[in-house]
Amino acid sequence: MSALWTSAEIAEATGGTVSADFEVSGVTFDSREVQEGDLFVAMPGTVHDGHKFVGKAIDAGAAGLLVSEPQDHPHVLVDKVDEALEALGRAARARLDDKAVVIGVTGSVGKTSTKEALYAALDRTSHGAAHRSVKSYNNHTGVPLSLARMPRETCFGVFEMGMNHAGEISALTRMVRPHIAVVNAIAPAHIENLGSIEAIADAKAEIFEGLEPGGTAIVPEASDQRDRLVRAARGLAERTLTFGGEEGDAAVLHAVPARRGTLVTARLPSRELTFTIAQPGEHWVSNALAVLAAVGVAGGDVAVAGLALADMGGLAGRGQRHAVPVNGGEALLIDESYNANPASMEATLKTLASEKGRKVAVLGAMKELGEEGPALHAALAAPILAAGVDQLVLVGDEMKALEDALSGQLAMTRVADADQATEALLSTIRPGDAILVKASNSVGLAKLVASVAGGQA
Template sequence: MTEALWSAGEAIAATGGTGPGGWNAHGVSIDSRSVLVGDLFVALAGPNFDGHDFVAEALAKGAAAAVVHRQPNDLPADAPLLLVGDSLEALRALARASRSRTAARVCGVTGSSGKTSTKEALRACLSPQGKTFASAGSLNNHWGVPLSLARLPKNADYAVFEMGMSNAGEIAELTELVRPDVAVITTIGLAHIEFFDSQEGIADAKSEIFQGMSPQGTAVLPRDDRFYDRLAARAEAAGLTKLLSFGRHAQSSSRLVDADLYETCSAVKAELRGKPLDFCLAQPGAHWVTNALAVLTAVSALGADPVSAAAELARLQPVSGRGARRKLTLPGGRAALLIDESYNANPDSVKAALAVLARCKPEGAGRRIAVLGDMLELGGQGPAFHAALSEAVTAADIDLVFLCGPLMAHLGRALPPSRVAALSADSKTLAPLVADALLPGDVLLVKGSLGSRMREVIAALDALAPGSDGDSEADAPSDQPTAPRAANGG
């Protein structure tokens, strides 16, 4: 039996709660639907569900104990309950205690695009060099980060945590918990611009990650980003003296010398902190080359071997919903290649995905097809940002576009009518139109913000192709759909 993640005594000491001892937990869960035997179930209360209503279910499934801030109904008097003042605060207290006791080198990742992919690449690159833990899926918000920290194994050598935000001040709260030794900012883009006056505000919000770091920490920054100087100044103002950077810029700590971009991979020539390093990257696209440089820079800053890490990049698998590919075999023998980018979207990531599609070669008489859903949280500039995608669509030589949502209607009006196959108000209506239009040899990209529900299109295609190589439910990202029944829906 492995060492317990949390004993009753450790959890009581961390949270200041009260309750019976004698139990040991080997995991932490906030969702009764996915609770495992031996988990500590934390009953969070949210706008849609209250986890206290599911404590009995969690215990019946084998949870070792439950953290509660009120007595649930219909439980025996001797139920293993840890009573606290507030369950979410107790989860944060577990996170703080976990961070304080670990000897792991800790990396925090934030940015407007590429956070989850960079985090997963760090997991893959560090795992052969030591026991590595990374947050699951996109658990990067006010409950996801403390949950991930509370799950950190005691004997981890490396730990990687993703931190996201929609508003200013949110990353400041998260970095106070994570206290990263190394902080990576992938890029400053337009995601969540609806909630900020400018991109400068986004850069400042991402820079909050430095507030949780000690002066011995290292900031890893995008040197080609137009906000680099602003980010560097914020890092220095937070007391950091170790600043590393990545990009094509001549002064980058990790400098891209050249890259050959292919349909399914890239060959990269770089200089990593003054030393030449050539490597293969099993992910296509210029944006992934940049991500890879960020990863290798962070690996070096964490004290691991970047040369060994570079070898892992040749085996790197795409994150589900963020570039995963599979062949679809539809009725009538129609076979098409699906590129699943359905998890999320912003102007920069859509342009990057279209550039990847441009390098794909359809078979026979096949076509390049883009299925695009609304990019959300762009505020009043949303219509203009959508219309501006017409240049990227044209540059990528896309044959047909299927558009979903009122914002994508602006792109439809900016494109020649012959290129727009359909415009629908929602993804459920659009999905069968896409499926019916596919021809043998087509290459199909599906992308949109999470709220656009472009996964409905993926599911519709899978429903038509029961013998295909993938399954949308099995391949779905494991982050937001497993949100707590307490806080983020059922």
Template sequence: MNLHPAMLDWPVTADDDRGTALWSSDAIALATGGTASTAFAVSGCAIDSREVMEGDLFFALKGETADGHRFVEGAFARGAAAAIVDRPVAYPHVLVADTNLALEAMGRAARARVAAQIIGVTGSAGKTGVKEALFAALDRSSRGRAHRSVKSYNNHVGVPLSLARMPERSRFGVFEMGMNHSGELAALTRLVRPHVAIVTTIAPAHIGHFSGEEAIAQAKAEIFEGLQAADGSAGGVAIIPADNAHYPLLRAVAERHASRIMAFGRSADADVRLLDVVPAMGGGSLVTADIAGNKLCYTVAQPGDHWVINSLAVMAAVLAVGGDLGAAGLALAEMEGLAGRGARHRLPAPDGDGSGEALVIDESYNANPASMRVTIAQLGATPAARRIAVLGAMKELGAGSDAYHAALAEPLLDANVDRVILVGDEMAVLAEALGKTAGSALARPGQVDHVASAAQAAECLAGYAPCGGDAILIKGSNSVGLGALVRALTIRER
């Protein structure tokens, strides 16, 4: 096999004098102002004793209802090397006045010690997918020296934890930042201090906490307040969605903080602009884009127009940090769906069209009006003998909740969905809207079921699915619990 010479040119000795441990006891004590009980080193960080791995540093955080000190024993039983505590324990530890503040201090120290390009990602939808795609692209080109926040660790605890986990040798760091109230992102972005800040889109997610979408856009734009240039001075790159209705507001805020603004989308004024898109084999898209004056063609493995547009944001960020656009294209072509956010499962299934399998589309982690419409349209574009939608309630929509839920009737009909299972009290208005739709198959008795819980939805689904050729979309706010339904179904996955 012929290999490119660069692939063989791996270093055999370290190119610096940094240690191999993530943190030493001395470095932790210095960062937190605490006192180490003994000398030790750790290879990871954890805040949940159930997720502790061998060699981890366990933070005994205090919450409103739980005290992490109760789980110190369990953390060490699982292999923790040390703990951050506010009282002495019979294990290696660093004693601090406040464990929550110590986590934040560790995050700041981790950010200060790296010479890495840092990217912050926020938005009403798509931020986890963009974060994961960016990590895959940059990790590939840097030979494993990229770091990102895992899962959806994007709040006041998850962000400093993700920073504290960043190795000192990292060349790139990608951090997701979320919010559901004004002011939250301002605090997070000043902790992350990104060189590049992305807003994926603005939509009515968490709108129950805001006066309207414009207020959401204003809160998301807080991410630009933490921008800094590579030399630590004010500046940096803001990446914003050119096709969004709130683009002017986002740009106006970005202009106050960024030294460069890059827009992405279909707009003729976009710096990273979609020129053409055609279906690709396997259900994805073949994209042609103008990237700062250069034409690039690449494949996006994940189906849906939202992934096409999100890929443009990924390319803009890779360009902004001087990354490899070719590696980014390969990463997008190989990227699989994320659990709860588009993962596709093939299940053995009898009868139906005789294919012997059904498709489950797992969008169970979260839902807002915009993402519901996108994924329902995606279901409609999926070849299937029957299309089934299991939809959970959308939370935090405030006074407009009924209208947002009822408005899903139109995309369900446009997608030619055959059966619908609606979960949660908020879905009553949608059930009523579908039942009143003249001439629709969904208006017939038995085509729409409205139930109270995920467990009841599972019973209902079992009554008529899965069969060969079915495509089953499962989507709702995480608190509805539809992830359990996905897990129950995919036990049988091939």
């Protein structure tokens, strides 16, 4: 394979000046992630300036630097590093020409899981020629970084786009320029900033603004915002496909729980397909329909994509499962600690309901819900009771409304933080328990998962 970037290509893309010739095999702006041969991008920051970590990056093996201050090491000097990274991302997208199919993914819940499933499906069907944004690099710095990392030999590119405010996805999608734009779900995440579920749908629909000519929009059929999304795609997408519900272009004909996940027979735009999804839960069935619809439009092999869905493991913080040793036995811990909103809480509680054994839920606050926060937290009482939760640990002041709504109906305790939640869980965990851990990322329950799944139970 050829170099990811040469210094001359970086300078041409960014308008910078080369101090010495070099080639790089990767790109990063985190000095802790530098690998041998990387380009280190010295991003400005509100807390730390990347230029302070140039020495650390060189020691770790960086082959070149993208900087706005002259250095004693091979570099490309630019006026503004953040703008240069965006330019490099655009250049990566431009050099694909018509050689690759690019897919953009957004949504209120499950977009990272959908992106990872799309990547797994297309990577298998292209024999390793797929690329995607890693982690949750979905904002104004993560998207251009993910683009800049895209090999020139890429056949399929999958990019996640997120937002906190209106207008953010509009800028991102114009960098990505997708051929296919997927909105996988609409839910009241970020409602504090956007004000209404309709405004959230409008902000997510901005992804259609970057569609290439002849592009396809893929939206959820069963969503209350379905018609709003379809209207937003008009004039921007050549065609719009829906998934889910009875009338979706990609829809479930039959689904049954399997020993591991769900066995599904689906009607797709091109054919019927029976496949297994490794991850349990109705939300994963919905995500899979979106994935298979996109794979079909992209020209991938949907049957091979179905095999990839069967092999997918859970992602850390997004459904990863851990067997936790407990007093000579084991408990199941389901790690959903990365994010939470009302829709994803209800979906994962349904998954917990299907598990065997005593059901324990450690639930932390859902952030960015604004004035509706107390009511939306209290509304979790019904799905918690429907899931048959036996023991409940609530984390954070925002969960007081839920505690009040459930008063006297099941065993529960409310604690202040992740450390106290860990103590509370360890004091109650038993062999055979099924434990769900879910909260917004800022609550910090990943720390609980690391402690308990690390064998301290």
